[in-house]
Structures are given as structure tokens and as C-alpha cells.
Amino acid sequence: MTTQLMKIGELTERAGVSSRTVHYYENLGLISPVQRDGPKHRLYEPEVLQRLQKIAALKKLGLSLEDIAGVIDLYFQSDAAPLSGKIKVIEILKGQLENVDKQIDELSAFRSDLIKNISHMERLYGEALMQKS
Amino acid sequence: MTTQLMKIGELTERAGVSSRTVHYYENLGLISPVQRDGPKHRLYEPEVLQRLQKIAALKKLGLSLEDIAGVIDLYFQSDAAPLSGKIKVIEILKGQLENVDKQIDELSAFRSDLIKNISHMERLYGEALMQKS
DNA sequence: CCCAAATCTACAGTTGACGTAAAATGAATA
DNA sequence: TATTCATTTTACGTCAACTGTAGATTTGGG
Numbered sequence: 001m002t003t004q005l006m007k008i009g010e011l012t013e014r015a016g017v018s019s020r021t022v023h024y025y026e027n028l029g030l031i032s033p034v035q036r037d038g039p040k041h042r043l044y045e046p047e048v049l050q051r052l053q054k055i056a057a058l059k060k061l062g063l064s065l066e067d068i069a070g071v072i073d074l075y076f077q078s079d080a081a082p083l084s085g086k087i088k089v090i091e092i093l094k095g096q097l098e099n100v101d102k103q104i105d106e107l108s109a110f111r112s113d114l115i116k117n118i119s120h121m122e123r124l125y126g127e128a129l130m131q132k133s
Numbered sequence: 134m135t136t137q138l139m140k141i142g143e144l145t146e147r148a149g150v151s152s153r154t155v156h157y158y159e160n161l162g163l164i165s166p167v168q169r170d171g172p173k174h175r176l177y178e179p180e181v182l183q184r185l186q187k188i189a190a191l192k193k194l195g196l197s198l199e200d201i202a203g204v205i206d207l208y209f210q211s212d213a214a215p216l217s218g219k220i221k222v223i224e225i226l227k228g229q230l231e232n233v234d235k236q237i238d239e240l241s242a243f244r245s246d247l248i249k250n251i252s253h254m255e256r257l258y259g260e261a262l263m264q265k266s
Numbered sequence: 267c268c269c270a271a272a273t274c275t276a277c278a279g280t281t282g283a284c285g286t287a288a289a290a291t292g293a294a295t296a
Numbered sequence: 297t298a299t300t301c302a303t304t305t306t307a308c309g310t311c312a313a314c315t316g317t318a319g320a321t322t323t324g325g326g
Contacts (some may be wrong), residue, residue, distance in 0.1 A: 006274080007272080008273070009273080018314090020316080023275090023316070024315090030201045040321070041272080041321095042273080042274090053269055057239075060195070060236075060239065065310075066312085083258070083261045086254055089254055099243065100240055100243060100247065104244070107193075107194075107237050108237065110190050110193075111230065111234070113190075114229060116229065117208065117226055121222055122223060125219050125220065125221055128219065141303080141305095143301065151285080152303090152305090153283090153284060154284065156305080156306085157282095157284065173304080174303075174305080176284090198283075260268090
């Protein structure tokens, strides 16, 4: 069982964030390296990369880092977690699903607005060309 | 022609933003009151309300206020604008359309991820209940 | 063993997006 | 017209989320 650990350099390159940010997130409790009694340089499990990606996604949802700190673990909970915990997870995930749906609706509305604007502009564009001749 | 001007109080209430925000936006050049040589209190045309709403929408798209400053005028250009301007507007609007589509895609991906997580959790929930009996 | 590259710690600085408190204004009322 | 009192204005303060950086430490390779 070779749990493929990586140093912060590889992690940041793969996740597309700076090492400063990684330290910052560690400080907020969003991620953490493996226990390091011996080595002074941090080592990370591959799961941390997943976590960073999930954090980015949740940020795009509009969650603050503090909010994220409150839910990030839900996504990486072991299947052996206590039943009460699982029930709560389901609640929260469903809440997030609602939010996502709402945001998709909003974006769709904005999208059709855009399309309306574009075709309006293109109509004007056409008229202007007509007058030129 | 009674151009129905409003004071900042009405504007903020209708737009759902604070007066501080309105002043801040004015400072960034996002909006502006009518010329006030005499009165010290700002007066706004109804169009400013539209602008504030558009700003809110663009913010939800993830644009910074600075980004927005670069495009907001495109939405409120007179139909009599020069042809070259209109062409540029169309370009930019189409660029935004691409962004919106990308974001919708991302959200959709996040959404199905969520659903997968939820059903996974519900499966575990079920199993846990089975073992309880 | 030695060196260059990577990492660590700690503290300060920045940026975006506002909040707040006190002074100034102006519309209604006495 | 004088007063009053809600609105507005202005200037300074705040908070989150980074980001810079400088000097000390660690590490892997020759």
C-alpha cells in the first residue's frame, strides 16, 4: 500500500493555486497535510487535491471560505461515519442542490437576456448597413 | 417631458443596495447622478436603476466591478451609436454569452456530482438502517 | 559534505466591497 | 421665517481573501 504522497510544489501545480494559498487554507482548517513528526516539509495525500478542487467549485457557488470549512468534510466523509452524521450530510447536500438549481435558473435568464440584446444589436447593425448604401 | 428624477433613498430601496454602495459605484464610474451644480444631494434618472440591476446580474456572473465598468455602458448605448461601436458591442456580448454557457456547464457538472453524492449517501443510509434491525 | 532549489515561518501589504458615525442638507411644520 | 428632523454626504473604518517577502531551514543530488 504505497499511499502516494506529494510535496506542496506538486500539489500547487496540479491544483493551480499558490503555496501561500495552500498554507492559508490549512490555517483555516480546509485542508491538512499528513502528520509530520519527522519531516519539516508538508506531505499531502492525493485526496487533498480533490479537496482543493471542491473548494474552488464551492467558491464559484458563492460560498465563503468559512462556509466551506463547515461543509467540506461532508464530501470526504468515510462511509463508516455514524448514521446521524450521514443524515445531516444528506440534508446539507440537498440544500446545496437547491442553491445550484437556483443559480442555473438565474444564469439561464441572463443568457436569454443576452441573446435578446445580441439580436437587437444585430438588427440595428443591419439597419445601419442599409442606410450606408 | 418630465424626466422623473429620484433621490438616492428611492434608488437604493428599489435596487436593494445601500447608499454606500451607490456612492462606491459612482466612484468607480459605474453610474452617475445628473449634473448637480446647484443641489448637493444627488438625483438619478430611472435608467440608473436598470444599471444597478445589470450590475448585480454581472456580478453574479463572477465579474469584478472593474470588469463591469468596462462593459456596462454597452448595455445602455443609444441605438444611434456609431456603427463601429455597435460591432464591438456585439463582439463583447457574444464573449459574455460564451462565459455564461461555460458557467452553466460547470454548474451542471457540479449538480450531477451533488446528485451522485446524495444518492451514494442515501444508499449508505439505507444499509445502516438494515444493519440496525 | 556541500550547494542549489524547494519549503517554512511570520509578519506586513493589498484589493474589493462595502459599513458606520458625524457633519451637512433640505423639506415639512410650527 | 425659524425650527426640526429625516436624508444625504463625506471621510474614515472594516472584513475577507488573498499575496508579498525576507530570512531561516530543509532536502535531494553531485
